[in-house]
Amino acid sequence: MSWPPTIAGLLALALWQGAVWATGVPAYLVPGPIAIVQAFLAVPGFLLLSLASTLVVTFTALAVSTVLGVSLAIAITASRWARAAIEPWAVALQVTPIVAIAPLIIAWVGEPFAALVACATIVAFFPIFSSTAIGLASPPPELLDLFRLNGASRWATLRLLRLPAALPYFLAGLRISGGLALVGAVVAEFVAGAGGFASGLAYRILESGYRLQIPRMFAALVLLSLAGIAINTALSTLGRLLLRHRGET
C-alpha cells in the first residue's frame, strides 16, 4: 500500500462530501460518499451476491480465454497454415465492438450464463492470444539451433523452450485480459439486463437507475471498480511470483 494515492483519494472524497453538503444537491442527482456507503450497508448481501455473480462470469471467461488463447497461439506458432487461417479472424473479433454483437450472441446462445461468458470471452481473449503468440516466437534463433542439433522434437522444443519463454508474455496478456473480462461481463449484463435475465452488478446499476436509487447505483459502481483493482493486483502479484527467478538474460 502506498500513501500518495490513499491520501489523494481521501482528499477527493472529503471535497466531494463537502461540496454535496455545501450545495445541498439532492442525493438522486449526486449522492455524497457517506450516502453511498449507507446505501451499501442497507443491502450489503444483495450487492455482494450480485458482485459474486459478475465475478463468476468474469473468471469463467478468463479461464476460457486462457485455454482458447494459449491453444490458438500454439497452433499459429506450429503451422503457417493455421496462422493464415486464424489470425485475421482473431483480429476481426477484436476490433468488433462487443456492444454491437452482444444482443445477437445473447439471442443466439439462449442460455444466459453461457451467453454472458461468450461475450466476456470475446473481449478478453485477444490480449492473451496475441501476447502468448509473440512469446512463443521469442526464443533466439541460436537456442532453436541448439535444440535442433540435439535432435529435439517439436514437442520437446515447445515444452522446454517455447512455453517457458512465453510465460512472461502470457502473464502480461493475462493481466490485461483480467480487466477486459470484467468489462466484457458488465457490458454483456447491461445488454442482457434489457432482455430481463440477469443478476449481476451491471444489472443492479441499471435497476437502481430506473428506480432513482442513485446512491445504490454508485455503491454498485464502486464495488465494480474495487473488483477490477483487485483482479489487476492479484494477476500482477501472480506474475511477480512466477517470474521471481528470472533476469533479463
Next chain:
Amino acid sequence: MTLLSIESVARRFPNGTEALRDATLSIASGDFVALLGPSGCGKSTLLRLIAGLDAPDAGALHWQGGPPGPGEIGVVFQDATLLPWATAEENVWLPLRLRGIPRAEAQPAIHAALARVGLQGFEGARPRELSGGMRMRVSLARALVGRPRVLLMDEPFAALDEFTRHTLQDDLLALWRDTGSTIVFVTHSIYEAAFLARRVVVMTPRPGRIATEITSPLAPVPETRFTPGYGTLVAEITAVLRQSMATA
C-alpha cells in the same frame, strides 16, 4: 587422423549473396582451428555448414565415421543463450535431457562439465545471478557435457570485457590440452586467433573464401602472450590478411 574434410563447398543465399566460394579445409581429430576474417567473409556460414544447420550448394563435407548424429556437435554462440528460468545445472543438463537422459543419470556428467569450466558450487545459480563470463562458462559446459565429436564456437568471447576474455581464453586452452577436444573457433580478432589456435584459417569477404592457412609454432600455454613469438605471429597474420584483402 582426419575427422572432417570439407571439399570445395559453396553457399549462395537466396538474396544472391555469395557467402562462401570453393572452400576446402580438413580438420584433424584434436585440432584447434580458428576461422579468422572480417565480417561477411563466410566464417559463420562455414561453421553452420559444419554443424549441419545449413547445407552447401556445391561441394561436400566428409566425416570420418559418418555425419554426426544428435548431440555429437557442441556449440557455443556469442551470447551465452542460457535458459533464464533454469539453474546452471539444468542448463547444462539440456543437451542430455533432449536425448532422453534423466537428470539423475546425467548428474555425474553435469557436475564434471561444470567443474571443468570452474563453476563447481554454482549448480543452483540462475543466469541472472551470474556474471557475463560465468554465463559463458555455463554455455561452454553445456556444449561439453555430451562429449561432442567437435566443438564449434562462434565468436564466444567477443561480448566480454578484455580481462574476462583473457581468463576464458586461458581456460579454454587448458581445457583443449587436457581433453583433446576438436575445436573450430570463429573469431574476428587476430590476437585471439594467434593465441588460441594451432591452425589459423584466414578468410576474405565478397565472396567469402579461404585465403590461406597459417600453422602456429606457439606453445598452447597462457605464458605465450608474453613471448616475442606471439607478436611475430600476430604480425604475420595481419600481413597475410592485408595482402589477401588487397588482392580480393
